[in-house]
Amino acid sequence: MTVWLIILCMSAATFAQRASFLLLPDHVRLPTLLRRALHYVPAAVLTAIWTPELLLQKGVLSLALGNERLLAGIVAIAVAWRFGATFATIAIGLLALHVFDRLF
Amino acid sequence: MAAAGISPLEAMAMSVLVYAGAAMLAAVQLIAEGAPAMVIVVAAFVVNLRLFMYSASIRPYFAGESLARRLIVSYNLVDNPYALFLQRFGTRPDAPGKFEYFAGIAVPVWICWQATVAAGLLLGNQLPAAWKLDFAAPLAFIAMSIPLLRDRLMVIAAVSAGLTAVLAHGLPLRLGLALAAMVGIAAGVLAERFLKAEPK
Numbered sequence: 001m002t003v004w005l006i007i008l009c010m011s012a013a014t015f016a017q018r019a020s021f022l023l024l025p026d027h028v029r030l031p032t033l034l035r036r037a038l039h040y041v042p043a044a045v046l047t048a049i050w051t052p053e054l055l056l057q058k059g060v061l062s063l064a065l066g067n068e069r070l071l072a073g074i075v076a077i078a079v080a081w082r083f084g085a086t087f088a089t090i091a092i093g094l095l096a097l098h099v100f101d102r103l104f
Numbered sequence: 105m106a107a108a109g110i111s112p113l114e115a116m117a118m119s120v121l122v123y124a125g126a127a128m129l130a131a132v133q134l135i136a137e138g139a140p141a142m143v144i145v146v147a148a149f150v151v152n153l154r155l156f157m158y159s160a161s162i163r164p165y166f167a168g169e170s171l172a173r174r175l176i177v178s179y180n181l182v183d184n185p186y187a188l189f190l191q192r193f194g195t196r197p198d199a200p201g202k203f204e205y206f207a208g209i210a211v212p213v214w215i216c217w218q219a220t221v222a223a224g225l226l227l228g229n230q231l232p233a234a235w236k237l238d239f240a241a242p243l244a245f246i247a248m249s250i251p252l253l254r255d256r257l258m259v260i261a262a263v264s265a266g267l268t269a270v271l272a273h274g275l276p277l278r279l280g281l282a283l284a285a286m287v288g289i290a291a292g293v294l295a296e297r298f299l300k301a302e303p304k
Contacts, residue, residue, distance in 0.1 A: 006131065007121060009145040015179065018158070018178040018179065019175065021160035022159050022174045041157040043253060043292075045265070047288070048268065048285060050245040051266035052273045072239070086248070089246060089247035093240075
């Protein structure tokens with residue numbers, strides 16, 4: 001019963017977050033500074049999601065060669081930068097992870 | 105999920121109703137730890153703070169659309185459709201077919217997501233950990249974020265946010281992500297001012 005209550009509250013909260021600005025009437029203008037700030041949201045948020053996964057090993061910063069996730073991530077970044085292809089980035093990144101795992 | 109004391113039906117309902125992976129992972133962890141319901145809902149809210157920003161930043165592209173379409177976009181406002189949409193329309197907000205394009209991404213993403221969750225619930229932990237498939241998640245976010253770095257202001261915002269996320273990793277309730285977003289956005293806005301550069 002509690003789990004269902006949690007699910008319903010989470011659904012309502014999450015939907016409210018998504019609909020918050022989208023449902024504002026068109027004549028409402030957001031402040032200039034806010035609009036300029038929003039310009040950087042996708043790059044900032046989407047990057048912040050993956051950097052800890054590459055740079056941290058068991059919660060500790062690791063820039064060593066033994067951090068094969070960092071090495072594979074660099075390969076994936078290069079693929080994404082050069083080709084911008086989602087599937088190729090994921091496939092080559094996973095392949096690189098296995099290769100580096102064997103090497104080091 | 106099963107180990108966390110959540111039935112497959114509850115997990116599937118959460119997947120369809122909440123439709124937010126990071127919040128679900130956080131909630132399942134907290135339910136397993138026996139956290140109070142209020143704490144779990146607040147944690148999910150914090151993990152999803154970026155959705156406010158997505159909602160605000162995507163809003164101008166859907167000006168003039170009907171309430172029904174805005175509700176559909178709202179429900180489907182998840183990372184992948186959002187990122188792909190802005191890759192295409194970010195530099196030409198007046199191009200036609202925005203809702204159709206968004207829906208064209210959002211529907212297959214929804215189907216794949218729900219099918220994958222269902223498969224995960226059925227298979228459980230039978231997929232070998234040696235395949236390292238968990239690494240596909242950060243790779244997907246690399247694929248989404250790197251093409252957005254079209255100018256140096258974007259790079260400054262992304263690098264600042266990325267480093268902050270690493271440094272603030274230990275904060276509870278995944279607050280590090282919200283903090284990193286704010287630092288990255290502030291860095292972009294400040295760089296714009298000091299470099300006297302125009303965002304593209």
